[in-house]
Amino acid sequence: MDRLKVKIGDLELKNPVMTASGTFGYGTEYSDFMDLSRLGGIFVKGTTLEPRQGNDYPRMAETPSGMLNSVGLQNKGVHYFVSDIYPKIKEYDTHIIVNVSGSTIEDYIGCTEALVGLDKIPAIELNISCPNVKEGGMAFGTSCVSAAQVVKAVRKVYDKTLIVKLSPNVTDIAEIALAVEAEGADCVSLVNTFLGMAIDAEKRKPKLSTITGGLSGPCIKPIALRMVWQVYNAVKIPIIGMGGISNWKDAIEFILAGSHAIQVGTYNFINPSVSVEIVDGILNYLDRHNIDSISDLIGKLDY
Amino acid sequence: MDRLKVKIGDLELKNPVMTASGTFGYGTEYSDFMDLSRLGGIFVKGTTLEPRQGNDYPRMAETPSGMLNSVGLQNKGVHYFVSDIYPKIKEYDTHIIVNVSGSTIEDYIGCTEALVGLDKIPAIELNISCPNVKEGGMAFGTSCVSAAQVVKAVRKVYDKTLIVKLSPNVTDIAEIALAVEAEGADCVSLVNTFLGMAIDAEKRKPKLSTITGGLSGPCIKPIALRMVWQVYNAVKIPIIGMGGISNWKDAIEFILAGSHAIQVGTYNFINPSVSVEIVDGILNYLDRHNIDSISDLIGKLDY
Amino acid sequence: MKQQLDFIITSNKKLNKQTFLIKVTPKNAEPLPEMLPGQFVQVLVHDSSSIFLRRPLSINYYDKENNEIWLLIQNVGGGTNKITELKVGENLNLLFPLGNTFSMPDKNQTTLLIGGGVGTAPLLFLGKNLSDKGYTPEFLLGGRSALDISQLNDFEKLGLVYITTEDGSMGQKGLVTHHPALKEKQYDKIYTCGPKPMMIAIARYAADNNIDCEASLENHMPCGFGACLCCIENIKERGNICVCTEGPIFNTKELQWID
Amino acid sequence: MKQQLDFIITSNKKLNKQTFLIKVTPKNAEPLPEMLPGQFVQVLVHDSSSIFLRRPLSINYYDKENNEIWLLIQNVGGGTNKITELKVGENLNLLFPLGNTFSMPDKNQTTLLIGGGVGTAPLLFLGKNLSDKGYTPEFLLGGRSALDISQLNDFEKLGLVYITTEDGSMGQKGLVTHHPALKEKQYDKIYTCGPKPMMIAIARYAADNNIDCEASLENHMPCGFGACLCCIENIKERGNICVCTEGPIFNTKELQWID
Numbered sequence A, B: 001m002d003r004l005k006v007k008i009g010d011l012e013l014k015n016p017v018m019t020a021s022g023t024f025g026y027g028t029e030y031s032d033f034m035d036l037s038r039l040g041g042i043f044v045k046g047t048t049l050e051p052r053q054g055n056d057y058p059r060m061a062e063t064p065s066g067m068l069n070s071v072g073l074q075n076k077g078v079h080y081f082v083s084d085i086y087p088k089i090k091e092y093d094t095h096i097i098v099n100v101s102g103s104t105i106e107d108y109i110g111c112t113e114a115l116v117g118l119d120k121i122p123a124i125e126l127n128i129s130c131p132n133v134k135e136g137g138m139a140f141g142t143s144c145v146s147a148a149q150v151v152k153a154v155r156k157v158y159d160k161t162l163i164v165k166l167s168p169n170v171t172d173i174a175e176i177a178l179a180v181e182a183e184g185a186d187c188v189s190l191v192n193t194f195l196g197m198a199i200d201a202e203k204r205k206p207k208l209s210t211i212t213g214g215l216s217g218p219c220i221k222p223i224a225l226r227m228v229w230q231v232y233n234a235v236k237i238p239i240i241g242m243g244g245i246s247n248w249k250d251a252i253e254f255i256l257a258g259s260h261a262i263q264v265g266t267y268n269f270i271n272p273s274v275s276v277e278i279v280d281g282i283l284n285y286l287d288r289h290n291i292d293s294i295s296d297l298i299g300k301l302d303y
Numbered sequence C, D: 001m002k003q004q005l006d007f008i009i010t011s012n013k014k015l016n017k018q019t020f021l022i023k024v025t026p027k028n029a030e031p032l033p034e035m036l037p038g039q040f041v042q043v044l045v046h047d048s049s050s051i052f053l054r055r056p057l058s059i060n061y062y063d064k065e066n067n068e069i070w071l072l073i074q075n076v077g078g079g080t081n082k083i084t085e086l087k088v089g090e091n092l093n094l095l096f097p098l099g100n101t102f103s104m105p106d107k108n109q110t111t112l113l114i115g116g117g118v119g120t121a122p123l124l125f126l127g128k129n130l131s132d133k134g135y136t137p138e139f140l141l142g143g144r145s146a147l148d149i150s151q152l153n154d155f156e157k158l159g160l161v162y163i164t165t166e167d168g169s170m171g172q173k174g175l176v177t178h179h180p181a182l183k184e185k186q187y188d189k190i191y192t193c194g195p196k197p198m199m200i201a202i203a204r205y206a207a208d209n210n211i212d213c214e215a216s217l218e219n220h221m222p223c224g225f226g227a228c229l230c231c232i233e234n235i236k237e238r239g240n241i242c243v244c245t246e247g248p249i250f251n252t253k254e255l256q257w258i259d
């Protein structure tokens, strides 16, 4: 299985297939359906310094080949995570990465500080791109200046692998990637959800309690793939690509576009074992194409 | 049918259903399938000052609930339009609006000047958002300054209804809409296509000759709808909404989000008579909901 | 333990214009695991442009002998339409069994199971379970007309059945909440599933009469197993919790329905 | 005049592992309009998550008596898979007739129709037309093996048929371009449809031997009626033109294939 190994900062992944934050709970939700140890890593739920109730129901609307959500970072706070959840999941035979979210720079710092000491959390993913919270969230990820600020502040208190998750709701995502790279991010992950909206024509009301929400699923794949390719052509740090991945072919496409690793998000809901099927599919692809190692594919788009 | 009348600048539409530039040829392509006079208007092909060959084959890739194209504004130039095409289509019993595209401000001005004298072209749609040309095109539409510049220049030479078509590939579309409104645009139309990409995993090559292309179809609807709603909350001029509309329900959603009128694009390929079916569907909706006039629906989202 | 499994449709019967009874058995004849009344399955709608997410359906009945699950489905939209159009022999991919279950009554407690329309779906399985455990459940089934009363024979095998229809075409005319049984008899425990306004009216009746009452909720469920946090209900004291894992069955006391 | 019409499948026969012959007739028995050999239909693949666009298929045969269109389809991917899975009695929505047609030979000219694999599809209709008009078309059909040679009986009714297969399981062993008929006989006009490398080889043979040659192109076609400008071919002198309206039939002289 060494053929699938990839390295992201100090983080060695047994394979490039991971699961996306907010779509995979804490892993436990999926353990009946699959063998978690076959994953390269698990990005657990968006975690904030203080507990959050999230947004009101309804939080979901189905769309063509995708869905909108406005969960709004519901979670019990980082301290509950450390005391109650971490002990239950730290023995997983895969990497656990916490998605750190917040509304202010202080939130991000506080949350990160609570996590830095945890042995079995080798990396965090800084979520500066959540479209579903009133303050902060996506705003940080839509300007180079504010993105750089958060990363700079968190980098100071975090010496393990720092992944920064970018928002696709921007004119030039490569510019933002360059800004966070300059502040010492070890990796960028992209994309988070696209800000979208759904309306019930008969009731003349928005379908989400928050009016707008985040779009995910296969519908966004072409845009996400383009963004990965643009960022790949701009930065030197590794990229974790995601956005609509639902099978091994999609995963290969993201790797060819320049991703070191990928995350599967929404499609876990449709097929809870899709991520391990993707691991198998990638191996099979390497065999069929006589490729030694997955690293020989990263960014190897022929044009 | 007065219930469906809407006004955009000086332009009176018999109904709010029009067809999107680049997806409806010059109308003639559809005349076997439907009665063109039932449309509120037809936006003909992107037209440039000089003839353009467009991009190389392949120019298309199918995606989940949508497609990418990179036609690249293939057209015979505005002078050919004036001399050879206009005479054939000017007797249509619907409004013909020309989509004016270009690479430089001079191009836009030249193209507009060639059209301003045509009696039966009551409006132009300034395309500052085409992602498929190397220079200009989308670039104009992704910054407030350059968007304002083009509109200012064209406004000087065009005294009829000036519609400006916005790019969705921006951080804040409302800001761009405000900038073009300030320069005297009579209306904004949105959205053009999203910049996307598709890869053939087996061949390890991009599926488009141009690597990236414009994404359209139902997949983009949730994002387009959100953008219309944001622009509606920012500007005072009317909006023509589009992006993934494939039936009357979608059309009503765009109207509720703040569109005075809508355009149907990609879905014309799937069902060439969908636009007239949408006209019928809207009328039926007004009946069922006891609504006198379509104007009572514009922006009437209840939240 | 939850699992994802391919099933084969062994029977698909149209019970009325909108309601279908579909029976499925594991494709490779795997023995079905333990399942509990109130639990549900998540059905994959294969390769549809409009239906992206799975659709939750209650386990209507678990037929041990034939290794079958029954699904009682009302065709209300794109997803249920696709599912009910499937033919015998076709595949159905399910995640199951999902969710919690109804709580069992105390010994000797009397129970009434109140279902409206297709809301009777989980009550057949619950009734069978209660009856197997020595209880004598009674049923109160309601619908707009006689056509909405499904599986009457099956219910009658398990206990006394009262019926109301809005147009009076079967049983008492009116709504379930107006059925005389609710006035004349005193039950210890009520289980209900059906349209939300009906369940709220029953929750109110139960509260007024100090009867323990459990209801099955139908929030939208993208995943069905606690991963997406989209199916939440705001529960007294506990705040937003997932209906798919902590429910779909709730004691109506906990819900913010009646105060 | 082009139209959009609902058809009903009257027959769907699997000719070999990948090739299907589907016959359709208008749902409401509308009489079919005039159609010409080389023209094609755009097939709607209904409600699929992966197939968004219509799929172009040649008119394989126009059966006037039964008011039927025949489609010869090779299952090569998602769309053709969905279409070939359809059952008798199911609906098929078509845009048709689309595209141009083959040009007719001059009086007394000899013609050879060369098809590879499912590329024989438009040649049956063309052969019938030629034969109805008093020509005596000859056919050269190629495939990997005997299994790839479809509708042989139908072709034999229209004229002399030569066959080549790569594995020699039927007719001459080898490629169509190596068939002795091409050396021994001198045709005035060649029509061809099949895999691009085959058509290019034939175009070259025709050019070398000063034979008029027409080929049917299979560019990707989102619309099929000239609206999207995605199906272009770069044609000598004329530049990028739409294959769906100015083709799919081109004189190979015009194509940038061989110089």
Ligand SMILES: Cc1cc2nc3c(=O)[nH]c(=O)nc-3n(C[C@H](O)[C@H](O)[C@H](O)COP(=O)(O)OP(=O)(O)OC[C@H]3O[C@@H](n4cnc5c(N)ncnc54)[C@H](O)[C@@H]3O)c2cc1C
Binding pocket: C040, C051, C055, C056, C057, C058, C059, C071, C072, C073, C074, C075, C076, C077, C078, C079, C080, C081, C118, C121, C122, C217, C218, C219, C220, C221, C222, C248
């Ligand atoms: C735990 C649970 C058990 C259920 N058991 C049954 C059952 O046994 N039989 C049965 O017929 N129905 C049952 N339902 C309801 C069923 O899931 C919905 O009717 C179905 O999902 C609607 O999908 P659709 O595509 O046909 O309709 P849509 O077009 O999606 O919607 C039609 C209507 O149904 C509502 N709806 C859509 N999706 C859901 C959803 N996921 N949950 C609830 N409502 C939804 C919509 O708001 C709309 O009003 C159950 C729901 C839940 C949550």
Ligand SMILES: Cc1cc2nc3c(=O)[nH]c(=O)nc-3n(C[C@H](O)[C@H](O)[C@H](O)COP(=O)(O)OP(=O)(O)OC[C@H]3O[C@@H](n4cnc5c(N)ncnc54)[C@H](O)[C@@H]3O)c2cc1C
Binding pocket: D040, D051, D055, D056, D057, D058, D059, D071, D072, D073, D074, D075, D076, D077, D078, D079, D080, D081, D118, D121, D122, D217, D218, D219, D220, D221, D222, D248
């Ligand atoms: C005018 C015309 C007439 C045709 N006539 C026939 C016919 O009579 N019988 C027949 O079996 N096939 C015919 N084809 C080819 C047929 O349209 C494609 O095989 C089909 O569209 C593939 O779709 P899919 O979803 O099954 O495969 P996909 O998964 O989409 O693709 C499988 C392969 O087919 C290619 N392909 C996909 N879409 C098209 C397209 N629109 N046009 C051409 N190639 C495509 C892909 O590049 C890929 O290599 C014709 C094509 C054209 C343009």
Ligand SMILES: Cc1cc2nc3c(=O)[nH]c(=O)nc-3n(C[C@H](O)[C@H](O)[C@H](O)COP(=O)(O)O)c2cc1C
Binding pocket: A020, A021, A022, A023, A045, A046, A047, A069, A071, A073, A099, A127, A130, A165, A191, A192, A193, A215, A216, A217, A218, A220, A242, A243, A244, A245, A263, A264, A265, A266, A267, C228, C229, C230
């Ligand atoms: C229900 C839901 C909840 C999500 N929550 C988070 C989150 O807490 N933090 C985060 O960074 N991304 C979150 N995301 C975004 C995903 O991690 C991912 O970036 C996005 O969904 C795109 O990938 P996909 O198309 O594969 O789902 C969430 C997505 C969904 C659908």
Ligand SMILES: Cc1cc2nc3c(=O)[nH]c(=O)nc-3n(C[C@H](O)[C@H](O)[C@H](O)COP(=O)(O)O)c2cc1C
Binding pocket: B020, B021, B022, B023, B045, B046, B047, B069, B071, B073, B099, B127, B130, B165, B191, B192, B193, B215, B216, B217, B218, B220, B242, B243, B244, B245, B263, B264, B265, B266, B267, D228, D229, D230
């Ligand atoms: C094949 C194709 C060609 C297009 N050409 C143009 C064009 O020339 N000018 C323009 O402003 N928009 C062009 N567009 C964009 C459409 O007008 C429309 O803005 C976009 O497709 C979104 O709408 P839809 O999802 O309904 O297609 C084109 C779109 C497609 C699919």
Ligand code: FES
Binding pocket: C220, C221, C222, C223, C224, C225, C226, C227, C228, C229, C230, C231, C232, C242, C243, C244, C245
């Ligand atoms: S449906 Fe996803 S958490 Fe309940």
Ligand code: FES
Binding pocket: D220, D221, D222, D223, D224, D225, D226, D227, D228, D229, D230, D231, D232, D242, D243, D244, D245
């Ligand atoms: S397929 Fe659209 S123009 Fe030819």
